Amino acid sequence: MTAATESSTGPGEQAVDMRTSLASFQLPNPVLTASGCAAAGRELGQFFDVAELGGVVTKSIMLKPRSGRPTPRMAETPSGMLNSIGLQGPGIDSFIANDLAWLKQAGARSVVSIAGHNTEEFVNLAKRLYNHPIDLLEVNISCPNVESRGQVFACDPTASARVISAVRRAANPNVPIFAKLSPDVTDIGLIARSVADAGADGISLINTLLGLVIDLDTMRPALGGVTGGLSGPAIRPVAIRCVWQVHQAVPHLPLLGMGGIKTGADALQFILAGASAVSVGTAIFNDPHAPVRILAELQAELAARGFASVTEAVGFAHRAVAEQEEFFASRKLGVGA
Amino acid sequence: MTAATESSTGPGEQAVDMRTSLASFQLPNPVLTASGCAAAGRELGQFFDVAELGGVVTKSIMLKPRSGRPTPRMAETPSGMLNSIGLQGPGIDSFIANDLAWLKQAGARSVVSIAGHNTEEFVNLAKRLYNHPIDLLEVNISCPNVESRGQVFACDPTASARVISAVRRAANPNVPIFAKLSPDVTDIGLIARSVADAGADGISLINTLLGLVIDLDTMRPALGGVTGGLSGPAIRPVAIRCVWQVHQAVPHLPLLGMGGIKTGADALQFILAGASAVSVGTAIFNDPHAPVRILAELQAELAARGFASVTEAVGFAHRAVAEQEEFFASRKLGVGA
Amino acid sequence: MSGPVQEQGEIFDVTKVGDYLQFTVVAPGVAQSYRPGQFVAVAVGGPDSSMLLRRSFALYGVKPGGEYAGTIQFVVAAKGRGSQWLLAQRAGARLDLVGPLGVPFPLPRESVPAVLVGGGYGTAPLLPLAEHLIAAGSEIELIVGASTASRLFGELAAKRLIGSVTVTTDDGSAGQRGWVTDPLPSAIERLGAEIVYACGPMGMLRAVGEVAAAHAIPAQVAVEESMACGIGVCMTCVLPVRGEDGLTRFLRSCVDGPIFDASRIRWADVGTLPADVLGADGM
Amino acid sequence: MSGPVQEQGEIFDVTKVGDYLQFTVVAPGVAQSYRPGQFVAVAVGGPDSSMLLRRSFALYGVKPGGEYAGTIQFVVAAKGRGSQWLLAQRAGARLDLVGPLGVPFPLPRESVPAVLVGGGYGTAPLLPLAEHLIAAGSEIELIVGASTASRLFGELAAKRLIGSVTVTTDDGSAGQRGWVTDPLPSAIERLGAEIVYACGPMGMLRAVGEVAAAHAIPAQVAVEESMACGIGVCMTCVLPVRGEDGLTRFLRSCVDGPIFDASRIRWADVGTLPADVLGADGM
C-alpha cells in the first residue's frame, strides 16, 4: 500500500482517502486494470510500478493453453475498437508459475480472471488457485457455454448462477469472487440478482458489447472471428447505465465498474453510479500510463468536489438532491478530512 | 422518383441502379431518414428536396398529443449522444392533417412510425392511417408497454408478436409493416423470428441502446429522464452485428438498417450485412445534408466495387469467398450495367 | 426571408476580447439573410472528432455587403471540449457552419424607447439589434454585466454606438458592483422604455423579465438551451412556454426561439414536466 | 537496454519524399535506446479524436547524440484516417510517442556479407541497419522496390551510404521492371551473402524468405501486422511462428517481433487457425 496513492494533498486541495474495498479485499485505491488489456502486468511494468494500482486484473485464464482466434483480431471503430482475441493464453499451470509469480514479486495486488467452457472447468480453475496468494477471483462468465450450444453463460441467469455457486464452493473462502457480466442481455438486474443469490461477493461490469464490422476491401466481416467485442469510450454510457441498474438491483454488493474509462472524470461517473472501484481497459492501448494517470485525475476530481474519501462518493448519484446537499453542508461544517 | 438519384454515372464509373424495395414498397434509392431525427421532413426541406430520398421516416407518433420528458434531454458522448425526448409529438390527428399532408405535397415517400402504450393504441393508430397515402408503416415497439409494468415491447418476443400481428390485421393490407427492434436484448434473432411469424413484412433496426451519463456538476444523471437512448457512430458495430444476425435469422425478410451511419461507406457496410435500405439519424444533427450526401457517396462506393445495382450488394458479405469471386468474375465478362 | 444554409466559412480574423475570442468568418450565405438575434451552428473537432454535435453561437456583427462583405462575427467563451477546440482555430482555417438559425428579435413597427441588457458574451447579439433600433429612430440604453471585468463584452463598441453604457460586475472590478437588474428599473423609468431586450444566462433573463413585468412592459429574451440539431428536428431544446391561448407547450428554442417573450416562459418549471403542459397527460 | 518510454515529441521537420512524408521529431527518450528494426507508436487525431489506437512506424534515422541530438525519423504513407491526420501535422506540433518498441534486427557477431531488401517505405528501417552493418565491416547490397517510382524510398540515401543500389518497380517507371525478388538471387550469389534482411509488404517478405531458403541462408524480416497496443498486452498482432522446438505458437509481432526469421513464419497459415498451433485444441 503506497502512501502516495492512498491519500495526498495537491495545491489548495483537501486530502482524499483513496482506500476502497471489494468485499473483503482492501485496496489502497480504486483503479485497476481490466482483464485482457494489461496481460499479467509485466509489460505495463516498463511504464510504471504496477504495485501503485489498486490491483492488476489478469487476462482470463483457462485450464489448458489456448491459441485464440485467427487474425485479424481487431478493428478500430468510432471512439472504440472491436476485438476477437478468443482468450489466447498459456493455461493455468504456466500462468501460476510465471505470471502470478511475477505479480507477487512485483508487490502487486492480483485479481485473477478465470474462464471455462463448462462449470467443471471453472471449478477446476478455482481449485488450482486455492493455495495461491490472490486477492480476488473475477469469474468471466461472458464466454460461451459448450453445454448450452455455445450460449454465453452471462446471458442466462441459471447458467450464471450455477457457475458462480460452484466456484464459490470450490474457491478459497478467504478470496472474494466477482462475477463479470455481459451487457448483451435484456435485463442485467436479473442476472445480477441471480449471481448474488448464488453467492457472488461482488460484480464486475461490463464486458464488451457484441459487434461486427464489415471490411470494405474484402466485403466480408473484418475479424477472423466474424463478431467481436466492442470496447472503449463509445460504450461508456451503456456501462454506466449497467452499473446504475445493478447498484439498484443488488445494493449490498460491491461493484467493479469498467467500460470506456479514459479519464479521472470518467472514473468518477462510475463511482457516483455505484462502483466501489474501476478497471481501465482499452484506454491503456492509447496511453500505457492510463491507469496511473486516471488515478491521479480521479483523486483531483474527488478533491475538487469536496469528498474526503472515495467511499463517500460510491453511489452518490442515487441519493436525493436534498440528501446530497445535506452531505456537503455537513462536510463544510466539519473539520475537513 | 428522380432520375438523378436512381442511376447516374460519374467519371470513370459505371451507372449503379439505386432502386431497392422494402417488401412491396419500391424506393428509387436506399437512403431514408431515421425516425425522430428528421421530424416530418419539413425542416430538412430547407436544405434539400426531401423527395430525392428513398423516403422520410417520421418521428414516432402516438394517439394523443405528448409533451415528452423534462429537459435536459440530451448529452453528448464519445462519437455519439444520449437522448431522452420521450416521444414528444402532436398526436395522430394533427400529424395527419399537417405533417403527412406536407410530405404528400412535397412529393416525398412517407414512412410513418407509430408508437403506443399498449396493443390497442397501436391498432388504433394503424386504423387512423388506413386511408391515408403512406408507403410503409414502421412500428416502434422499442417503447414501454404499460400492460407489462413498463417493459419495452421489443424486449419480449410475445409482446412484440402480439403488437405486430394486431397491427398487421388492422393496417391497410397494401401498406407493408416493419417492426423496429431494440438492440437491448439477449437474442435479437429470437425477436426477429417472432415478429416475422406474427406477420411483419420487414424489420427496422436498430433503435438506440439504453445508456446513462452522470453530470459531474450536479453529480446526478445528466438527463431529465435518467436513462436515455445512445445513438451515433459509437453504436455502429452493434447495429451492423444486429443486421447480420437478423439477416441470418429471417433471410426472407427485407431489413431497414440504421445506427451510426455517417458516410456512404458506413451505409455500404449495412447493405453488405443484409439491409435493403438504410436510415440516417444522428448524423443529420452534425450535417443537415447528411442523407443526400450519404446517398451520393454510397452510389460511388458501389460503383467503385463494380456493383451494377444496390440489390446485388444486399447481404453480399454473407456469401462464401468463392461465390463472391465468381460474382465479380461474371460481372467483368458481362456488358456492364 | 430565405432559410439557413450550410457552408464552409474561412476564418478571416480571431481577436481576443477580455476572456473571449471574437471570430470573423467569411460566410456570405449565412450573412445574407441574417437578422439580429439569430445564431450560427458550428461543427467542432474536425472530421474524425468524437464530438458529433454542433455548437451554437449568437451572431454578433454581420456584414452582408460593403467592406468585409459576407462576413459574420461571433464571440466564444472557453467552456468544454467543443469551445476549446474552436478557441484553438486560427485565421485561414475553415469552419463548417449552418445558419442563420432561429427567430430574430421582434422589432417594433415604429420607434420605441428600449433598454437592452446583456450578460457576459450575451451582449454580442444586442449590438446589431441596437444598430437596427437606432437606425429606426428608437432611443435606447444599454446595460452590460458580468461576474468580473474580463467577462464583459462589447462595452467599447456600445459606447461608440450609443454614447454611453451602464456596466455592472458581481465583484465590482468594473462599473458598479451588483447585477444588471440593479440599474434596470431606473433605466426603464428614465427612458420611459416600452420594451426590454436581453441576452445572457437563464437566471439573469428571468430576473430581467420580472423587472420588465413590474413595469408592465414586455421583455424579449434570447435563451441558451442545450441543442442537438439547432434546426428543429430533434426536440432536445424545449422550454415550457405559455401560448396566447393560455396553454403551455414544450417549444423548441432553436426554431421557435431562441427569442421568447420572457413573460411566456415558465421559468420555475424549466427542467420539470408541469402537469398542465400540452400532452403531459399522454405520457 | 532500457525499455520503451512515452513522450511528447515536437516535430522538428516534415519533408516530402516521393509519395511519403518524412518526419523528424525531437524525442530523446525514444532515441536513446533505439536499435535498427524497432518502431514507434504514435497517438493520432488529438485528445478529442474518435481514433483510439496508436499507429506504428518503423524508425528510420535516429540521432541519440551529435547534431540533431535526440531526434527520431520515420516515414509516413497516406492510407486511412490516422495517417491522413499525421500527414497534416507540421513542424512545431507535438506528437504523443511510445517507443522504441519491438525487437531489433539481430546483428551478426562478426562481419558477414548481407543483402537488404526494402519494399516501398519498408526501406526506411533498413538504412540504419545498413549503417550498423557497414560500421561492423560487413559487405552489403541493397535492393529497393515499389509499385511505381514515387513509392520508392531511400534510394539516394542508400547510394550515398553504400555506393550503389538496385531498384525495381512493378511498372518499370524506375530501375528494372519487376519485383525485388528478381535481382535478389544474383545479388546473394555475387556477394556470397550469408543473410538477407527485408522489410515491406507481407507478400514480398514471404517471397524473399523463399529465395533466401533456396540459397540456404536465413532471412530476417520486419512484419507489419495490425496492432492495437504495440506493447504486448492485447494479443491482436499475432502470427503463427514455428519455434526451435518445432511447435507453432501465435506470437505477438509487437514484442516478439516485428523482426522474425522468415523460415519460422507459417506464411500460408497467416489469418487461419492451424490445427497444430499451440492451444488450438483448447479452443
Ligand SMILES: Cc1cc2nc3c(=O)[nH]c(=O)nc-3n(C[C@H](O)[C@H](O)[C@H](O)COP(=O)(O)OP(=O)(O)OC[C@H]3O[C@@H](n4cnc5c(N)ncnc54)[C@H](O)[C@@H]3O)c2cc1C
Ligand atoms: C442559441 C445559443 C447561442 C449561444 N451563443 C453562444 C455565444 O455567443 N458564445 C458562447 O461562447 N457560447 C454560446 N452558446 C453556448 C455554446 O453553443 C456551447 O454550448 C458552449 O460553448 C459549450 O460547448 P463546449 O463544447 O465547450 O462544452 P461541452 O461541455 O463539451 O458541451 C457538451 C454539449 O453540451 C452543450 N452545452 C454545454 N454548455 C452549454 C450551454 N451553456 N448552453 C447550451 N448548450 C450547452 C454543448 O452545446 C454540447 O452539445 C450558445 C448556445 C446556444 C444554444
Ligand SMILES: Cc1cc2nc3c(=O)[nH]c(=O)nc-3n(C[C@H](O)[C@H](O)[C@H](O)COP(=O)(O)OP(=O)(O)OC[C@H]3O[C@@H](n4cnc5c(N)ncnc54)[C@H](O)[C@@H]3O)c2cc1C
Ligand atoms: C510495426 C509496424 C511498422 C509500420 N511502419 C510504417 C511505416 O514506416 N510507414 C507507414 O506509412 N506505415 C507503417 N505502418 C502502418 C501504420 O502503422 C498504419 O497502420 C497505417 O498508416 C494505416 O493507418 P491509417 O490510420 O492511415 O489507416 P486506418 O485504415 O484508419 O487504420 C485503422 C486501423 O488499422 C490498422 N492498419 C491499417 N492498415 C495497416 C497496415 N498496413 N499495417 C498494420 N496495421 C494497419 C491501423 O494501424 C489502425 O489501427 C507500420 C505498421 C506496423 C505494425
Ligand SMILES: Cc1cc2nc3c(=O)[nH]c(=O)nc-3n(C[C@H](O)[C@H](O)[C@H](O)COP(=O)(O)O)c2cc1C
Ligand atoms: C483486447 C481485449 C481483450 C479482452 N480480454 C478480456 C478477457 O480476457 N476477459 C475479460 O473478462 N474481459 C476481457 N476484455 C474486456 C475488458 O476487460 C473490459 O471489460 C471491456 O473492454 C470494457 O472496458 P474498456 O472499454 O475500458 O476496455 C477484453 C477487452 C479487450 C479490448
Ligand SMILES: Cc1cc2nc3c(=O)[nH]c(=O)nc-3n(C[C@H](O)[C@H](O)[C@H](O)COP(=O)(O)O)c2cc1C
Ligand atoms: C433525438 C432522437 C430521437 C429519436 N426518436 C425516435 C423515435 O421517435 N422513434 C424511433 O423509432 N426511433 C427514434 N430514434 C432512434 C433513431 O430512429 C435510430 O434508430 C437510432 O438513433 C440509431 O440511428 P443513428 O445512430 O443514425 O441515430 C431517435 C433517435 C434520436 C437521436
Ligand code: FES
Ligand atoms: S435543437 Fe433540435 S429541435 Fe432544437
Ligand code: FES
Ligand atoms: S499489439 Fe497488442 S500485443 Fe501486440
